[in-house]
Amino acid sequence: MRLRSIAASLAIALLVSSPAFADGVASTTVAPKSPWIAAEFQVPVLVKTPDFKVVPLGPALVKVDFDAYMSSIEHLQKTFTRSTDWPHAGITDADAMRDMETEQARFNKRESFAYAVLTPDGSRERGCIYVYPSPVTGYDAMVRIWVTKAEHDAGFDAELAAWATNWLKTDWPFAKVAYPGRAITWSEWDRMLAAK
Numbered sequence: 001m002r003l004r005s006i007a008a009s010l011a012i013a014l015l016v017s018s019p020a021f022a023d024g025v026a027s028t029t030v031a032p033k034s035p036w037i038a039a040e041f042q043v044p045v046l047v048k049t050p051d052f053k054v055v056p057l058g059p060a061l062v063k064v065d066f067d068a069y070m071s072s073i074e075h076l077q078k079t080f081t082r083s084t085d086w087p088h089a090g091i092t093d094a095d096a097m098r099d100m101e102t103e104q105a106r107f108n109k110r111e112s113f114a115y116a117v118l119t120p121d122g123s124r125e126r127g128c129i130y131v132y133p134s135p136v137t138g139y140d141a142m143v144r145i146w147v148t149k150a151e152h153d154a155g156f157d158a159e160l161a162a163w164a165t166n167w168l169k170t171d172w173p174f175a176k177v178a179y180p181g182r183a184i185t186w187s188e189w190d191r192m193l194a195a196k
């Protein structure tokens with residue numbers, strides 16, 4: 001399973017609908033179930049750029065998502081999860097679907113927001129962006145990003161990280177966002193978690 005459930009559980013352990021369009025960016029108006037994000041904030045459900053589009057993960061994306069992370073098992077174990085728990089060769093179609101359903105449910109409840117980063121035509125997933133409540137005091141949110149090995153080697157990791165940082169700064173209601181493994185080294189993040 002994409003154990004995005006595991007990826008999300010890692011983040012939570014590290015801690016952790018109807019769309020309307022405005023200015024070319026779709027957003028959802030689902031009422032919050034959790035206090036970490038403002039009730040009036042309309043969570044984006046579609047962002048388009050010339051090179052990619054960002055949409056919530058869910059069952060409709062199970063195949064492109066599975067293909068993406070399974071193409072990059074070792075790369076993601078080293079760069080994203082720091083674990084062999086996810087991804088791994090034994091993930092089944094049923095596991096992958098459960099994971100997509102879990103991510104969609106968390107999104108709809110406004111507990112966390114998992115996004116696929118797709119090619120403009122939606123035929124291929126280039127990576128993912130996850131927005132979670134921060135487990136460390138002083139940060140409003142924690143953001144995790146991954147791209148496939150091929151996209152990383154082509155330089156897309158740095159491009160997506162810069163874009164996502166700007167997106168979170170301009171389009172989300174957070175004053176301070178943590179980017180563990182990026183703006184904050186893993187060793188520093190681990191120290192911060194241990195100190196809380």
